[in-house]
Amino acid sequence: MKKKNVRILLGILFAGLLIGLSAVYYVFNMPRRDLSKEKAMYQMEASQLVADFKKDENGATTKYLDKAISVSGEIKAIRTLDNHSVVFSLEDAMEGVSCTVDSAETVKNKARLEELKVGSKASFKGRCSGMLMDVQLINCVPD
Amino acid sequence: MKKLLLFAVVGMFFSTLEAQNIYFTKDAKINFNSSTPLEDIVAETNQGTTFIDIVKNEVKFSVLTTSFKFRRALMEEHFNENYMESSKNKEFAKAKFSGTITSPIDWKSEKKVTVEVKGDFTMHGVTKPITLQAQITPGKSGIAATAEFRIVPQDYNIAIPAAVQDKIAKEVTIKVDANYTLYQH
Numbered sequence: 329m330k331k332k333n334v335r336i337l338l339g340i341l342f343a344g345l346l347i348g349l350s351a352v353y354y355v356f357n358m359p360r361r362d363l364s365k366e367k368a369m370y371q372m373e374a375s376q377l378v379a380d381f382k383k384d385e386n387g388a389t390t391k392y393l394d395k396a397i398s399v400s401g402e403i404k405a406i407r408t409l410d411n412h413s414v415v416f417s418l419e420d421a422m423e424g425v426s427c428t429v430d431s432a433e434t435v436k437n438k439a440r441l442e443e444l445k446v447g448s449k450a451s452f453k454g455r456c457s458g459m460l461m462d463v464q465l466i467n468c469v470p471d
Numbered sequence: 472m473k474k475l476l477l478f479a480v481v482g483m484f485f486s487t488l489e490a491q492n493i494y495f496t497k498d499a500k501i502n503f504n505s506s507t508p509l510e511d512i513v514a515e516t517n518q519g520t521t522f523i524d525i526v527k528n529e530v531k532f533s534v535l536t537t538s539f540k541f542r543r544a545l546m547e548e549h550f551n552e553n554y555m556e557s558s559k560n561k562e563f564a565k566a567k568f569s570g571t572i573t574s575p576i577d578w579k580s581e582k583k584v585t586v587e588v589k590g591d592f593t594m595h596g597v598t599k600p601i602t603l604q605a606q607i608t609p610g611k612s613g614i615a616a617t618a619e620f621r622i623v624p625q626d627y628n629i630a631i632p633a634a635v636q637d638k639i640a641k642e643v644t645i646k647v648d649a650n651y652t653l654y655q656h
């Protein structure tokens with residue numbers, strides 16, 4: 329009888345340990361945010377996002393930083409970086425919204441991105457990382 | 472009439488001069504390394520915005536801390552939430568450098584030169600004076616520049632918990648690689 333209790337206790341402990349370890353393992357190797365699976369928290373015109381940052385950069389940083397945002401506007405410039413990610417500048421090449429599409433996403437969305445030219449209207453969903461000269465959205469996917 | 476023409480010519484000369492002394496890029500590569508034998512900690516971003524004024528010999532740099540990419544998503548989270556506190560306000564969301572090239576430099580030489588740059592580095596809301604070495608190669612269509620410097624996180628009020636102290640280097644090495652083109656507004 330006593331032996332059986334010990335065995336059950338050991339079993340529970342072992343199961344707990346296994347669950348704990350796999351939780352630690354999962355958090356440690358946590359996958360990156362996949363913006364294509366996330367719902368945009370804010371949906372707006374690129375010009376509106378820029379206006380919000382220009383009006384109150386501190387407030388806008390707190391409000392938008394790290395949030396999934398979907399912006400639309402006219403493409404003013406397209407450039408490919410050394411690491412094969414592509415940056416689309418919306419509304420203004422210098423002080424608009426810069427949407428960076430990571431190299432992996434450019435492969436996945438090849439057909440859709442190839443249609444986009446300077447002058448065409450586009451919409452991107454990305455994670456806002458703040459404002460330098462332009463407001464920056466990173467990890468973007470075409471929306 | 473002649474005077475007016477002279478004014479116009481001189482004015483034009485200065486306005487073109489004004490437009491041609493600033494070089495910039497929004498795609499500067501910045502990485503930092505605080506690895507120890509226990510843990511590899513490297514992060515990189517391609518989103519540094521920087522300007523060089525070749526008349527005043529001034530350099531400006533800024534980068535958003537959330538744009539740094541680490542090996543693990545968890546490291547990115549810790550970096551922004553625990554160490555940089557990026558979402559606190561706009562000062563915490565950026566790292567900035569503003570300085571002056573103090574060594575002589577000939578912007579027409581098209582030769583690689585090593586120069587000294589003195590200025591202020593701001594991170595985590597703290598500004599400190601720093602001096603660093605940079606390699607600058609002026610070219611026909613632009614300017615290429617690289618730099619490397621070290622900072623101590625504690626100087627910028629970044630507290631590293633005792634539990635991970637041995638995993639994070641006491642000094643962080645920051646490397647910058649930028650290709651500037653003429654700034655046209």
